[in-house]
Amino acid sequence: MARAFVIGIIVALAIATGIIALDRFGVIHLRQRPAVSDAEPVAEEAVAEEFEEVTADDGTKVKRKRAPRSARVEKKAAEAKPAKEPPPKKREPRLALPGAGAINAVRLPPELPDHKVASVIAGQSQELSRCLGEALKRGDDVGGRILVQMTIDIYGRGSESHIKGGKHERSTFGRCLLNRLKGMRFPQFTGEPVTIVFPIDVTTE
DSSP states (O other): OHHHHHHHHHHHHHHHHHHHHHHHTTSSOSSOOOOOOTHHHHHHHHHHHTEEEEEOTTSOEEEEEOOOHHHHHHHHHHHHSOOOOOOOOOOOOEEEOOOGGGOEESOOOTTSOHHHHHHHHHTTHHHHHHHHHHHHHHTOOOOEEEEEEEEEOTTSBEEEEEEOSSTTSSSHHHHHHHHHHTTOBOOOOSSSOEEEEEEEEEEOO
């Protein structure tokens, strides 16, 4: 009977060993194996999304870490907003000298038509603009219209000139303009001296 018991134990061990071998080779499954989680590919995709491929300065492709999603959304929203228009540039005042139609006189001699008078005044534009520049540096109020009255003798020289009323009649800016206008030379003519009146406008248009 002892012999039969030993034989039974040997047979049982052999059967157990065989079963373990079959389980190892996958023929049978004694233990439940963990299921492959579907979350693993998702995790890998999430890691992949953290990086983006960009072109470096030397033309090579490199990977860099992406900005957080919230930051990317904010960046796109900022790019979608229309750019603010810059404020209009402030225009500097400038002098507007008279044309032929703005020259007023009782009578102009044939040798001195209004378009020639206007042409001579326009020739002083650079000198007159210097007066404006100096006045702006001082912070003077230079806006508005200045009416200049000038007498021209038969030799084409401005013998007398003054500003008719207004804030520049005795201002530093007004005196500078009159000094520059004294240098003008008009065509000579016969007859009597003539008096002309013409405007000089300070404008930002």
